[in-house]
Amino acid sequence: MDDQRIREMAAAMRRKILDISLACNTSVHLGGGLSMVDILATLYGRVLHFDPNNPTWEDRDRFILSKGHGVLGFFSALVVSGIISEAEFGTFMTNGSHLIAHPVMNLSLGIESSNGSLGQGLSMGIGLALAALKKEKSHKIYVMLGNGECNEGSVWEAAISAAHYKLKNLTAIIDHNGLQSDGRSEIVMDFGDFADKWKSFGWDVHLIDGHDLSAIHAALVHPNRGDRPKAIIAQTIKGKGVSFMENANEWHHNRLTKANHEKALLEMEGQ
Amino acid sequence: MLQITPSTATQWSRFGSRAMFGQAILSLAESQENLMVLSADLGNSSGLDRFKNTYPDRFLNVGIAEQNMIGIAAGLAKEGYVVFATSFAPFIAMRASEQIRMNLGYMGLNVKAVAIGSGVSMAFLGNSHYGIEDAAVMRAIPNITVVCPADCGEIVKTVFAAAMFDGPMYIRLTGAPNNPVVYTQEYEFEIGKAIRLREGSDVTIIANGTMVYESLEAAKLLENQSISAAVINMHTIKPLDTAAIYQACTASRLIVTVEEHSVIGGLGSAVAEYKTTLKNAPPQLILGLPDKFGKTGDYRFMLEQSGLTAPQLSAKIASALI
Numbered sequence: 286m287d288d289q290r291i292r293e294m295a296a297a298m299r300r301k302i303l304d305i306s307l308a309c310n311t312s313v314h315l316g317g318g319l320s321m322v323d324i325l326a327t328l329y330g331r332v333l334h335f336d337p338n339n340p341t342w343e344d345r346d347r348f349i350l351s352k353g354h355g356v357l358g359f360f361s362a363l364v365v366s367g368i369i370s371e372a373e374f375g376t377f378m379t380n381g382s383h384l385i386a387h388p389v390m391n392l393s394l395g396i397e398s399s400n401g402s403l404g405q406g407l408s409m410g411i412g413l414a415l416a417a418l419k420k421e422k423s424h425k426i427y428v429m430l431g432n433g434e435c436n437e438g439s440v441w442e443a444a445i446s447a448a449h450y451k452l453k454n455l456t457a458i459i460d461h462n463g464l465q466s467d468g469r470s471e472i473v474m475d476f477g478d479f480a481d482k483w484k485s486f487g488w489d490v491h492l493i494d495g496h497d498l499s500a501i502h503a504a505l506v507h508p509n510r511g512d513r514p515k516a517i518i519a520q521t522i523k524g525k526g527v528s529f530m531e532n533a534n535e536w537h538h539n540r541l542t543k544a545n546h547e548k549a550l551l552e553m554e555g556q
Numbered sequence: 557m558l559q560i561t562p563s564t565a566t567q568w569s570r571f572g573s574r575a576m577f578g579q580a581i582l583s584l585a586e587s588q589e590n591l592m593v594l595s596a597d598l599g600n601s602s603g604l605d606r607f608k609n610t611y612p613d614r615f616l617n618v619g620i621a622e623q624n625m626i627g628i629a630a631g632l633a634k635e636g637y638v639v640f641a642t643s644f645a646p647f648i649a650m651r652a653s654e655q656i657r658m659n660l661g662y663m664g665l666n667v668k669a670v671a672i673g674s675g676v677s678m679a680f681l682g683n684s685h686y687g688i689e690d691a692a693v694m695r696a697i698p699n700i701t702v703v704c705p706a707d708c709g710e711i712v713k714t715v716f717a718a719a720m721f722d723g724p725m726y727i728r729l730t731g732a733p734n735n736p737v738v739y740t741q742e743y744e745f746e747i748g749k750a751i752r753l754r755e756g757s758d759v760t761i762i763a764n765g766t767m768v769y770e771s772l773e774a775a776k777l778l779e780n781q782s783i784s785a786a787v788i789n790m791h792t793i794k795p796l797d798t799a800a801i802y803q804a805c806t807a808s809r810l811i812v813t814v815e816e817h818s819v820i821g822g823l824g825s826a827v828a829e830y831k832t833t834l835k836n837a838p839p840q841l842i843l844g845l846p847d848k849f850g851k852t853g854d855y856r857f858m859l860e861q862s863g864l865t866a867p868q869l870s871a872k873i874a875s876a877l878i
Contacts, residue, residue: 390662390663397634398634398663399658399662399663400658402654402657402658404623405623405627405655405658405659406627407627408623408624408625408626408627408628408630408631408655409627409628409630409631409634409659410631411624411627411628411631412627412628412629412630412631412632412633412634412635413631413632413634413635414631415616415628415631415632416631416632416634416635416636416637417635419613420635438623439623439624439627439655442619442621442623442624443624443627445619445621446618446619446621446624446628449619
């Protein structure tokens, strides 16, 4: 029942991503936006506490898009959740818009932080989580990273400290699509056992299929083991949902033509 | 409450700028409930040992990880805390420079980044620890207010003003133990407002940090040569008090800037940038640390090597007037 609702939400997000990518008529980060749609549909549709009519509600859960180039997945989730209006979304990538290729902090639009420089969101998430614990607030903090982003050393500074401070209210979700700007991650910079690294840094690690809605939900709501921060490593497919974009890194950042838009929509309707 | 008097000024001077920063923070905590002070494992070296023992809940040692420290500081600030994040000048201003750009600059979050022991006060620790270019880097980032207090009394003023000021700041502490005294009594301090400390008709010396004291001494030496020098304490490099500079330009034959910072990008550059907008502005002599990584030694040796002692300053100014 819930899975069906989230499946429909994710499908609506993918359509919005394709429509806005065509409408804005410029290159956008399609691959990494599509890979996290199922995770964000679950997060916004079933897990996060927020009030679309009061986005600055003090007790809301906080979400930070540390992989800032994933705005298509993020903004489409905010639109289907009723936080960003269709009209506002229509301004995406137009001159002077609040909505561009990376998040620009705007609490009334549900955007908690400015990102685009990789490797910074987890540190801010730690600050937010520490503040919540100090104030004895029960809201939670979620930070979405990319696996390529984890090349940044600052991610590991943050990883050490989140475990040290026992931030059981903090969840890092790694959208592990295995590709980054210049190609396959194991070719660019091989991590070896990625999950093991997070475990050894003291995190409660969940390794899941990032397109299995039940698994995503189960990992998100699973109580943290001990006082550890939670890392959900979601194996995803870059460009998920559009066959010719899947695992095809030319769609990391590309312009969607009218022909490709039609082809993608037809494929989705067939599903 | 810390009050500047002739006796406290002498006592604080002996503490030096780092220990005085710690005293000021300790005093601030009495009234500032939502204060958080962060250190990248330099709490004791930053004069914060008493603070962290007195207020362990308001102190966070994030380990030797300045980039993470700035992000954590920003997250805390976003939730309403007044946050002072501290480290040595190059480690906070340059190692974590892009984190400061994103979190303090771009997002405008209310974090005070404090450079302990900027300039050449780190002496034998060497160029790796000096703050030579930090003001230049911080000044170039939009939204960031940059303050460099003149003496220990002004460090107290700056810390309290920073806590009241809703916005990101970079606070640059210069000077060592036995920091020279500029102020021996209470005075009005306002971020962004320069203070005229001495009147003079030939030259106006605009200085900040430890160089305010040296400039006042240089002005006395110049007086012996019948050169009348005004001295301005430009404690805030950004936003710059352009009205004070304008007034100086209309009343002086020469403008001199003096700073314990590279001659590139700091106070001298800021003043020069403004002066280019004026018609008939007098020439400017930019005095500061040379653009090089030189031999290192104790603090006095470093100032002498850099030509920043009062006799050296007065000689340079006198010859520029000929």
